[in-house]
Amino acid sequence: MKKEIRNLKIASVLHRTISRVLMEGKVFNKNVVVSDVKLSKDLKKADVYIVLSSLNIQVADYSDSEKSTWISASRTGDHSENNCDINTVINEMNQSAWSIRKSILCYVDLRFIPELVFKPDLAFDNFVNVSKILHNHT
Numbered sequence: 001m002k003k004e005i006r007n008l009k010i011a012s013v014l015h016r017t018i019s020r021v022l023m024e025g026k027v028f029n030k031n032v033v034v035s036d037v038k039l040s041k042d043l044k045k046a047d048v049y050i051v052l053s054s055l056n057i058q059v060a061d062y063s064d065s066e067k068s069t070w071i072s073a074s075r076t077g078d079h080s081e082n083n084c085d086i087n088t089v090i091n092e093m094n095q096s097a098w099s100i101r102k103s104i105l106c107y108v109d110l111r112f113i114p115e116l117v118f119k120p121d122l123a124f125d126n127f128v129n130v131s132k133i134l135h136n137h138t
Contacts, residue, residue, distance in 0.1 A: 003041070010110070011037045014046055017107045018100065018116070027099050030089055035121040039114060046114040049121040050093070052086055086120050093118040 015037040022032055031053040038047045093100070097116040104113055 007039050007041070007043065010043060011039050011046070013108055013110070014039075014048075014104070014114070017104050018048060020107060021100055021103045027103050028093060028096055030092075032089060032093070035123070043112065044114055046116050048116055048118050050090070050118055051121045051124065052089060090118050090120055
C-alpha cells in the first residue's frame with residue numbers, strides 16, 4: 001500500500017515537472033500537453049502520455065456541428081497528417097528524452113529520475129469512437 005502511494009506521488013511530481021519543462025520550451029519547442037504519467041513498480045521507467053495541444057485548439061474553435069464533421073473527417077483519413085504529426089512528435093520527444101530528464105533535475109529533489117518513454121494519449125480517439133457508436137444507435 002505504501003509503495004503504491006509513493007508511486008502515485010512521484011508520478012504526480014514528474015507530471016508537474018515535465019509539464020513545466022515543456023512549457024518553458026528550452027528543451028522541446030512544440031505545443032504538447034502531458035496528460036498522464038505512469039511509473040513502473042520499481043520506479044525505473046515512466047510512461048509519459050502526451051496530447052498535441054494544437055489538435056485541441058482546432059477542435060475547440062469549431063461549433064458542435066462542425067466538430068462532428070471535423071472529427072469524422074479526421075477519423076476517415078481526410079486529415080491524416082494529424083496522426084503522422086503525433087507520431088513524429090513522439091519520436092522527437094523520445095530522442096530528446098535524455099535532455100528532458102536532465103532538465104527535470106533542476107526542479108525536483110529525487111534520488112533517481114526514471115527513464116522517460118513518451119507515448120500518445122489515445123483517450124481522445126476512444127472518445128470519438130464511443131461518440132460515433134452512440135450517435136449511430138440513436
